[in-house]
Amino acid sequence: MTEVIGRDDLLLLTLDTLRYDVAVELAAAGRLPTLSAHLPEGRWQRRHAPGSFTYASHQAIFAGFLPTPAAPGPHPRLFAARFAGSETTAEGTFVFDEPDLVTALAGRGYHTVCIGGVGFFNKQGALGSVLPGLFAESHWEPEFSVASPTSFEAQVACAEQAVAALPDEQRIFLFLNASALHQPNWFHLPGATRAAGDSRETHAAALEYIDTQVGRLFEVMRSRRRCFAIVCSDHGTAYGDDGYTGHRLGHESVWTVPYSHFFLEPSP
Numbered sequence: 613m614t615e616v617i618g619r620d621d622l623l624l625l626t627l628d629t630l631r632y633d634v635a636v637e638l639a640a641a642g643r644l645p646t647l648s649a650h651l652p653e654g655r656w657q658r659r660h661a662p663g664s665f666t667y668a669s670h671q672a673i674f675a676g677f678l679p680t681p682a683a684p685g686p687h688p689r690l691f692a693a694r695f696a697g698s699e700t701t702a703e704g705t706f707v708f709d710e711p712d713l714v715t716a717l718a719g720r721g722y723h724t725v726c727i728g729g730v731g732f733f734n735k736q737g738a739l740g741s742v743l744p745g746l747f748a749e750s751h752w753e754p755e756f757s758v759a760s761p762t763s764f765e766a767q768v769a770c771a772e773q774a775v776a777a778l779p780d781e782q783r784i785f786l787f788l789n790a791s792a793l794h795q796p797n798w799f800h801l802p803g804a805t806r807a808a809g810d811s812r813e814t815h816a817a818a819l820e821y822i823d824t825q826v827g828r829l830f831e832v833m834r835s836r837r838r839c840f841a842i843v844c845s846d847h848g849t850a851y852g853d854d855g856y857t858g859h860r861l862g863h864e865s866v867w868t869v870p871y872s873h874f875f876l877e878p879s880p
């Protein structure tokens with residue numbers, strides 16, 4: 613990352629609430645053509661979330677603690693705030709003195725943009741302003757929210773506008789929190805009803821919806837120069853697994869998340 617920072621644009625896309633098992637099943641079944649084309653070897657990495665719900669996980673991610681590979685470590689990190697005794701800061705780790713990655717990137721010439729999705733990014737009230745407040749520019753509209761069936765395409769359109777507004781030479785760090793997978797998500801499955809509610813199947817349909825739109829986001833992010841992209845979930849969620857429903861709890865379906873990073877080479 614020491615070579616990437618300052619050279620490339622950066623994209624952090626959190627697919628909020630996406631379960632690892634659903635992501636893997638859909639990729640294996642060929643139901644995620646766009647995402648799979650970018651994942652190294654077409655596969656998601658299995659990782660452990662740094663928090664069990666959005667606020668905790670994103671605070672950790674912005675502090676440099678991305679989801680951890682789900683195997684015994686230590687695992688070197690891409691980004692790390694400087695502190696004595698860190699055993700996962702390695703050669704190549706981008707080490708910063710600021711308290712969070714967003715502020716650190718701003719200090720190295722990046723324009724930082726937040727496109728919010730779930731409630732912790734809605735800027736309505738003090739708590740919903742904490743995470744967007746880290747960024748130079750932040751956006752949230754009701755159309756980006758969990759209740760919108762067209763949330764991701766609206767968020768991607770916002771990203772296209774944010775990139776277009778910048779001078780070509782300006783490096784950008786764009787963070788987008790996709791809300792489509794977070795409950796409610798039943799409306800992404802054709803024929804599903806509000807009464808039947810959310811399920812693993814409607815969760816899968818929401819991920820397929822993301823895949824139909826994410827190519828536009830990748831295109832705009834590679835339109836000016838090479839872009840280093842991180843795509844991951846912040847936590848999973850339970851649909852009755854062992855009796856659990858939802859997240860902010862300690863269950864395999866919540867702690868295990870899909871992760872990937874890759875380069876988006878500049879468009880010709």
Ligand SMILES: [Zn+2]
Binds near residue numbers: 628629665666846847
């Ligand atoms: Zn979340």
